[in-house]
Amino acid sequence: MADENAKIDDNNQRTLLGVDSSTGELRRIQTDPSGRVKATATISTTLLDLTDTPSTYSGQANKVLSVNSGETAVEFTTNGAGDLLASNNLSDVDTAATALSNIGGIGAATTDTLTNKTYDAGAAGNSLSLTTDSVDALTEIAAALKSGADATLVTGTAGTDQNLMEWDANGDAIDSGLATADVVTGASTDTFTNKTFDANGAGNSLSNVDVADLANGTDGELITWDAAGAPATVAAGTSGHVLTSNGAGAAPTFQAAAGGGTARRNMNIQLSTDNAEYTGSQVATADNQANGVSCAVTADGGSSNVRIASRTVATWDFYDKDPEINININYIAGSATGNGAIFAGDTGGGASPTVSQTTKSMFILCDTASGTPTWSLVNANGTTNTNTTLVGITSAQENVFRVIKDSTTNIKCYTNYTLKATSTTNLPSGDLADLDWLIMGAYNDGGDTTSREGVFGYVDVLINSPTG
DSSP states (O other), X not given: XXXXXXXXXXXXOEXXXXXXXXXXXXXXXXEOTTSOEEEEEEOOOSGGGSTTSOSOOTTOTTOEEEEOTTSSSEEXXXXXXXXXXXXXXXXXXXTOOOOGGGXXXXXXXXXXXXXXXXXXXXXXXOXXXXXXXXXXXXXXXXXXXXXXXXXXXXXXXXXXXXXXXEEOTTSXXXXXXXXXXXXXXXXXXXXXXXXXXXXXXXXXXXXXXXXXXXXXXXXXXXXXXXXXXXXXXXXOOOTTXXXXXXXXXXXXXXXXXXXXXXXXXXXXXXXXXXXEEEESSSOOXXXXXXXXXXXXXXXXXXXXXXXXXXXXXXXXXXXXXXXEEEEEEEEOTTOSOSSEEEEEEEOTTOSSOOTTOOSSEEEEEEEEETTEEEEEEEEEOSSOEEEEEEOSOOSSSEEEEEEEEETTTEEEEEETTEEEEEEOSSOOOSSOSSSOOOEEEEEEOTTOOOOEEEEEEEEEEEEEOOOO
């Protein structure tokens, strides 16, 4: 009778186990429902015992089992070499084949790019090795990113795109707040605010400045420099005024034109015997020459002068007509010695005018005392005198003098076209003090016998249209 503990197999058959007496193998014994033994079968105890599996493990290390291409058995294949699934869809694994790489598999010998992965190089059993070139590159990067504070790699927070980076007090990199677009370069076009550029600094220069680039000023003013050399402006003058030099060390100014704009009359002075009188103890030796008239003296207290013809009317009001006297004077070299003088202008009729005379007058005087010549503008109103020293004049050469009386305001003296003096006191007015209104000459003081000579030429006198 069959064993009641016998196992019922998948075909509802009773199965008994027994030992093969010849081989010692454990075999399965099948019986029918009545308990009669049907057959015996050998039980395989290893994979290699099966008929549709590999026969050996030799040389198959690290390989996996897969169904062969004929789908009749299983065989060992290299990991990743077989087809697993299609379109990364695991449900298709039974019916479709695809490469292992389609599911992102990483093999021991494959080259892969990882995304969003974290590798813990410090974990147990893990390590990370770099090539020599990679190590050198990282060393250079680290050296370039050292902080100035602690010689460690720079740390910091994220900044704003296109902004420059700076280091804070801790040596950390931070956003400077300065956009690269705001950085001044040699080729950029920039507008500066509240900046000072020292154009005179070493290596600096400023060129091609357009008029439109100058700072706004006051309409009518001109740019000049003051006595200290600093930039300044000339105030706008009154309509009709002209720009007038005030000499070295003084800014020019706008002033009324000589004569106040009234029609001027040229007196057409000619130094000839036709309209001039040559007088003095030693008469002038030449007349109407190209270089003028020479007045020379050698005698003790001697004089030599030329007097322009006397006026022909009783009242002329010469000084109320803004007279202008232009004359060239040359104090001949070697004659400005001893004690004496040369002169030209309205001397009030005197043949030996002095620097302190009070007779109504307006003239140029070079007074020589003990061999030292001093040039002066002399004017007097008939009671008191004003004399102004003219500096910077070389005696032994031809000098151009221009003396202008401006109404009741002043008398200006220009030498070689530069303003040398302005007299504002004791101005002469009204008529001349003497009929002879222009005298020029030379004289020696008493007791002096110096050979003294002055040459006078190109005389021109302008006045507002006189009545005679």
